Amino acid sequence: MENVAVAQLGQYLGAGLACIGMAGAAIGVGNVAGNYLSGALRNPSAAASQTATLFIGMAFAEALGIFSFLVALLLLFAV
Template sequence: MDSMTIIAVASIVTAGITLAIGVLGPSLGEGRAVATALTSLAQQPDAAPSITRTLFVGLAMIESTAIYCFVVAMILVFANPFWNHFAAAAGQ
C-alpha cells in the first residue's frame, strides 16, 4: 500500500470519527435544552416568548458545533492539506 492510499484511508476514517463524536455531543445537548425549555414552559407559560427566544439562540449555538465538525470532516475528505505534502515527498 502506498503512502497516498494510507493518507486517503486515514482521512476517511478520521472524518467518520469526527462526525460520529462531533454530532453526539450537540445532539444530547439539544435534547436536554429542549426538555428543560418544555419543563420551564409548563411551569411558567407567561414567560413563553422569553424562554422560546433564549432556546432558539442556544440551539443555534449548540448546532454550530456540529456544523464545525461537518466542515472539518469535509476538509479532510475533499481538501486534505496533507495531499500536497505527501505528493511532493513522493515526487522527490
C-alpha cells in the first residue's frame, strides 16, 4: 500500500513541477506584449507592421505553457 502512496506523490510532484512552465509562458507573453507596446509608443507608424510579429511571439510563448499543462495532465491521469 505504501508503494501506491509514493507513486501518487511522484505524480503530484511532477505535475506541480510541470506547471512551472505555465508560469514561464505567462512571463513570456507579458514580455512580448510589453516590448511591443514599448516599441509602438516610440514609433506609432511602425506598430501596424509589427502586429503579426506580436501574435506569432505570443503564440510561441503560449504554446510552451500549453505543452507544460499537457505534461501535467498526463502525469496526473495517465496510468
